[in-house]
Amino acid sequence: MSLTESVAWVGVDWGTSNLRAWGIGGSGAVVARADSDQGMGKLARAQFPQALGAALGQMQLQAGPLDVVICGMAGARQGWIEAPYLEAPTDLRLLGQGAVSPDMPDERFRVSILPGVCQRQGGENVMRGEETQLLGLASLNPDYAGLVCMPGTHSKWARLDGTRIEHFSTAMTGEMFALLKSQSVLRHSLNGPLDGPGQDEGFVAGARDGLDNPAGLLGQLFTVRAASLLSGQAPDWCAGYLSGLLIGTEIAASRNEISTDPVPLIGSDKLCALYMRVLHMAGASGRLVDSTEVVLAGLTAARASIA
Amino acid sequence: MSLTESVAWVGVDWGTSNLRAWGIGGSGAVVARADSDQGMGKLARAQFPQALGAALGQMQLQAGPLDVVICGMAGARQGWIEAPYLEAPTDLRLLGQGAVSPDMPDERFRVSILPGVCQRQGGENVMRGEETQLLGLASLNPDYAGLVCMPGTHSKWARLDGTRIEHFSTAMTGEMFALLKSQSVLRHSLNGPLDGPGQDEGFVAGARDGLDNPAGLLGQLFTVRAASLLSGQAPDWCAGYLSGLLIGTEIAASRNEISTDPVPLIGSDKLCALYMRVLHMAGASGRLVDSTEVVLAGLTAARASIA
Structure with missing residues (x-):
């Protein structure tokens, strides 16, 4: 992490109970970090821009417009703006194309919220946030095919084949x-x-x-x-x-x-x-x-x- | 039910959340009934006699000493007085022999609390109250051998052979x-x-x-x-x-x-x-x-x- 490199874009994992933001420098390295307890579950729709602004305000930012890419529950129907689900089986490289842009009063920020993934056949199911981790896993391990387990409050089990998600389930x-x-x-x-x-x-x-x-x-x-x-x-x-x-x-x-x-x-x-x-x-x-x-x-x- | 028959003895099912008492006449018929929300879970040890007295006070009782037979959580370690478990497999006709007598200040009442049943082999388990229902079922159906299901907050499944309880389990x-x-x-x-x-x-x-x-x-x-x-x-x-x-x-x-x-x-x-x-x-x-x-x-x- 460089102390002098400024933030070129921001990635955000915005879950139900908290928000984690990473400022990425031009080199691709993480150069800033902001955490907040302002999770989706605590926020009314109108409060999202301010909560995001507060997190970004902790970072030393480049001049000019900045991409902010968000995954997670901020894109739920009860979140900031609904990012409609991709439907599994699907290629997770489509996540970017499915992103939606909420209104952000501070025009320095170009905000995109990534979709979650739903499944209608073979057991109805939904995920929001894990799909982005799965795309990351597939990007780092392009040849992996098989199950992935994501333990947590609601554990996800997904069957991946490269960047393709074949099927998934949720265990409470x-x-x-x-x-x-x-x-x-x-x-x-x-x-x-x-x-x-x-x-x-x-x-x-x-x-x-x-x-x-x-x-x-x-x-x-x-x-x-x-x-x-x-x-x-x-x-x-x-x-x-x-x-x-x-x-x-x-x-x-x-x-x-x-x-x-x-x-x-x-x-x-x-x-x-x-x-x-x-x-x-x-x-x-x-x-x-x-x-x-x-x-x-x-x-x-x-x-x-x-x- | 006779309006004139008085109560010869009292049966009580004293669970965690409430108490049900039946006054039984000399004929064996139920001649009085008292319900109360004074379940074991709401009472300190010293409060049991008064709670029982209040229920009995609603009944027209015979003169002279009266048996009061209690099953259920009143006999738990956190209840009125602990009635140690019988251990399954066992014959439920032993319940009466295992009864314990708590102190009851009102000497008109001879109070007995029946034991529960525990299981140490084949899956540790406990019941308090259901064993008395099972004994009753076996008394009314002496030839029944097989599973009995008792749906509820904690469903019990017991394998009976006449009055003998072979095995049981609890589903939450x-x-x-x-x-x-x-x-x-x-x-x-x-x-x-x-x-x-x-x-x-x-x-x-x-x-x-x-x-x-x-x-x-x-x-x-x-x-x-x-x-x-x-x-x-x-x-x-x-x-x-x-x-x-x-x-x-x-x-x-x-x-x-x-x-x-x-x-x-x-x-x-x-x-x-x-x-x-x-x-x-x-x-x-x-x-x-x-x-x-x-x-x-x-x-x-x-x-x-x-x-």
């Missing part, structure tokens, strides 16, 4: 973990320090149960409560078990589609490490992909084809 | 429905009237998906969101789909254990009707059992063997 694993941990009867068993030494043992036990019997999830969840009542399992074990059970169940559902190639994992390092471990338990393997690197590569690739 | 289906409906991202798709004409169509579609692919639950849940975004499915359809998907997934997990006999269903009429329908879709059948009738039969049978 992360949201389920958060709800069950804090809102369900299981919270009584997770009420205490969760980072203790039992967490790992619980995680492995849960992952094994999820992998072995994914159809039994509704019943196996209650194991958490029973294990604390009957075996005195502590909150750390219970939290590990719940996490392992959910991830194991998720991975089992895609197991038949996983080949011998390592599955690229895009997400937080901590979460991806857990998925990697369960993939290994399932006789498969994963490899960590830098999520910032792929979103930047995707924004860069999409920008090249914006009309 | 009802709690999951409530959490997903009101706390998850799916709430955006269920935000409106849920009782419309699309509910039935959604229910059948969801039940079919759950029965066909129970291992895919975490992914199929998101179908609710996608269907409202892409196909414009209304909240009634989405609520029906979510309900059908969860019940279908639950029933699929036990499908291999269901014989050609109708599965006794113990629970609310509305919920049992949904389960009956999905059992039929799965090529099986169910039959409604009156839940009050079986809990009373269970309390009666257990009372006979209280020491």
